[in-house]
Amino acid sequence: MNIRAENRVSALETWLYAFMVIIVCVGMYFAVTDEDFFQQSYVVEDGFLEYLTAVFLFASAVTCLLRLCKHGTSKGGTFVAMTALIFLLMFFGAGEEISWGQRIIGIETGEFFAENNKQNETNLHNLMYNGVNLNKLIFGKVLALFLIVYYLILPFLYLKNARIQGLANRFFIPIPKVHTGLFLALIGIVIALIPSSKNAELNEVCVSIIFFLTILLPQNLHIFDQSK
Numbered sequence: 001m002n003i004r005a006e007n008r009v010s011a012l013e014t015w016l017y018a019f020m021v022i023i024v025c026v027g028m029y030f031a032v033t034d035e036d037f038f039q040q041s042y043v044v045e046d047g048f049l050e051y052l053t054a055v056f057l058f059a060s061a062v063t064c065l066l067r068l069c070k071h072g073t074s075k076g077g078t079f080v081a082m083t084a085l086i087f088l089l090m091f092f093g094a095g096e097e098i099s100w101g102q103r104i105i106g107i108e109t110g111e112f113f114a115e116n117n118k119q120n121e122t123n124l125h126n127l128m129y130n131g132v133n134l135n136k137l138i139f140g141k142v143l144a145l146f147l148i149v150y151y152l153i154l155p156f157l158y159l160k161n162a163r164i165q166g167l168a169n170r171f172f173i174p175i176p177k178v179h180t181g182l183f184l185a186l187i188g189i190v191i192a193l194i195p196s197s198k199n200a201e202l203n204e205v206c207v208s209i210i211f212f213l214t215i216l217l218p219q220n221l222h223i224f225d226q227s228k
Helices: 011-033 035-042 048-071 077-097 099-105 111-116 134-160 162-170 178-192 200-216
Strands: none
Touching: 011 035, 011 178, 011 200, 048 077, 048 200, 077 200, 134 162, 134 178, 178 200
């Protein structure tokens, strides 16, 4: 097993990195030149980018499901538990992003969500509880901390520390490649420079693509591919 070799940039990663750069650059252009178009068309609810976010989260869930089907219980209960957990998280994220198909199917918002959801949608991440915006707390601050640790610290620790390698591999934790974390940090900085309150929508789509790449092509891909 050659960890440094597994950190190389694949063709798929190159294409998706370029795709994210294009999405962000187009967004920056319209945010500066035509903010109305940027907010009302480019990053609008139920727009292209929102559905794209859901697609990549769903693709991540499918990747986990395919691994479970391929290996079954041959890799042990830890593999099944971790892979199933990631599947559920990605599937939940995809469902939340499109409000579980509410607007696609045309389902009316229930009484609870109508009273407590700031966007009058059937999802959890836009709930308000005692004046606290759960989206900003859990999907903002908590997620930001997770991304920093998981993408900027853990990849280097895994690369340098045999004990971290052993623990991550034992619990079947997909470890991001070093360049994946660096790219996420760079694209996040660029998005933060976009002069619009709706720039977070660009963060969401980029993070969903990064999640997909991490699950599909982690630094420790060998532990998911090899038979046990």
